[in-house]
Amino acid sequence: IEDGTVNATSGKAGGDSYGIYTSNSVTINGGTVTATGESAAGSSYGIDAGGAVTIENGTVNATSGEAGGNSIGIHITNSITISGGDVTATAGDAGGNSYGIHTDARSTSIIVNGGTVTATSGEAKGDSCGIFAESRDYDSIHSSFSINGGSVTATGGDAVGSGYYSCGIKVDGKITISRGTVNATAGDALGIGSNSISMGIVSYTDLTISGGDV
DSSP: OOSSEEEEEOOOBSSOEEEEEESSOEEEOSSEEEEEEOOBSSOEEEEEESSOEEEOSSEEEEEEOOBSSOEEEEEESSOEEEOSSEEEEEOOOBSSOEEEEEEEESSOEEEEOSSEEEEEOOOBSSOEEEEEEEETTTTTOOEEEEEEEEEEEEEOOOBOSTTOEEEEEEESEEEEEEEEEEEEEOOOBOSSSTTOEEEEEEESSOEEEOSSBO
């Protein structure tokens, strides 16, 4: 997508609901993209991409609806690089997990080189995280999140199920912040037990901050 305006909105679904779905990569260099997944008995996605997502410029608004399963604003089974523009990813309430931005593969990366990124999750009976870089093979390969500029605001909703997390930013691997501004806020973890945890930023390997405003 180089320019212009794209508005993609799904209807309500007894299964899953997608504003934009592709099994391949997504590249946005300009224009305005609005993707809305409506409420679903299964899972709801604003944008769901099987390949890498690259955002160089433009305005991206991705919103997922209330879901019986997961609600995810931007879901990538690969990696995402944001170098400019204004990216807003908002997830709805979920019977499963709620994530504003979620990368999910054996090893993934989230890279922010510039622009403004706002990721917000809703109330969830599972985990609720503004941004989550997940590794499916955590024991051997880790995911990563690098912030080299721009502004990142990640807000987790309340996790109301027992034994689940609320996180602003959660990474199954390393977080590196060299420049930019980062605001990460968790919601309440309201479930019963010591595994119901609220964390602003959590890295399961290394957290390196060499610059910026955190």
